[in-house]
Amino acid sequence: MTRADVSFLGPVEVRELAAELDIVPTKKLGQNFVHDANTVRRIVAAADLAEDSYPVEVGPGLGSLTLGLLEQCGRAAAVEIDSRLAARLPQTVSERAAGTDLHLVNKDALTVAREDFPQDPDALVANLPYNVSVPVLLHMLAELPTIRRVLVMVQSEVADRLAAQPGSKIYGVPSVKASYYGKVRRAGAIGPHVFWPVPKVDSGLVRIDCYGTPEAGEAPWEISPEFRARLWPLIDAAFAQRRKTLRAALSGVYGSGALAEEALVAAGIDPKLRGEKLTIEDFVRLVQAGDTA
Template identity: 60%
Template sequence: MSAPAPRLLGPADVRALAAELDLRPTKRLGQNFVHDANTVRRIVRLAGVGPDDVVLEVGPGLGSLTLPLLEVAAGVVAVEIDPVLAGRLPATATERAPGRELRVVTADALRLAPGDLPLAPDVLVANLPYNVAVPVVLHLLAVLPGLRRGLVMVQAEVAERLAARPGEKAYGAPSVKLAWYADARRAGPVPRAVFWPVPGVDSGLVAFTRHDEELAGDVERREVFAVVDAAFAQRRKSLRAALAGWAGSAPDAEAVLRAAGVDPGARGESLGVTAFTAIARAAGRRSVERSTPTGELDHR
């Protein structure tokens, strides 16, 4: 016999749990709890979670999203930084979604390592605190190569940045860095009214699917990200000027850019992740050439 459908949390349930825990949501931890059943079911549906998936949920809070995830996934690993919330979540799952596989880890997602997780997740589904959404997503993709896809709810402005394409107004360093790992897209808005307390900003959904292959096995991620950070630190300047400090001088930056096949007069906002990778690769080759005696190069 299959387990009964979980009893999801409504507005009264969320407030009752908060009162039980003497919980006062804080802006510091980005605690805005979803209390609308249609919204959480929509998130699970858009994430495409199925019976073969192990889901990583970051910031489960009171369990509003955890419960519908437990209904369809093989298992859920919930990472919660607040020990009070982490301590209550297993009981909520037992009461409202009995017989499902839930593991709760009390930890900071920004410091998470693979060994901290009792199950190996392949999908990330989360309502992320606005102030740490970008670093959390990038950190998890970096340390969990088995994470193949995800759907995250973030501030609408952050959603635009993560999913932006070259040339778009919102395009910036977060857009390029996420593109290093995955293809991202906007997956719809989320109204303020579904949260308690009601936030002062709009929210949006971002879906991503990891690339099947690494973009560049011969270039390290940190080298590419260093180029990206330098380019967008002065985004209104040409790459020749913006990368001068990173390359050593404006002429050095121009030489690297030309070697990479990139116009030195272009701006970082016009380049995709492949072009930034080419710049980092060209800089690496230029460094090797400068440090290697001419005679040695002749014999390669």
């Protein structure tokens, strides 16, 4: 598919659209609208999408990033919770990206299911609402197992946590759960002045090359709802009280500290370690060593 001829939104157009819709960006919905075409193209370039990719965007807002995805791929899906924004977006696409195909889902991204899309998206590219960025990211990865590439813009501190390595102070639940799906890394920083309104924080780009891609290789463990149901409680418990040893932290999952220690030893993990020292491979091995109580 050849690249679409797209007319991007600038600062003036973004404000005019917001005024037309009587939209006052709200902190509750994490609404900060990108108004810089170069930033949009930079985000799309960082996602490194094939021209026949079918990306899904969460929180398209007034459509700045949507237009960038349509320029690259000619088609996309978008999930928008705000009904006013959702109602206006198809018109914006028609006016500024003629001949492209946008499938719009007007609902909360945390309730999105695979059947909401006419075909399976293979990429998630989004400026995620900062107040729910990690839950939305993990929900989309769980609900859309065909996603092979993720490029999301989140608050800079969240980007750091997602890409953190074992042993660091910011390594935690988001770091481990994101790395279950693929290789996670920081992919750049975005300053506040390309947004309206201007946020008080910097933003970061996070890229995930999901298992099943050349960058990440085949999945080294089972990726399924059933496996996550056993894995997630271990990760949550290990970081619930960071100062506790794994023997103590996992005692509630296994029924007692002695049983937790037995499981840890069986998986080749020192029970005296803390959760921040464990890699995703360690947590997976712990699941594989035997069912939790």
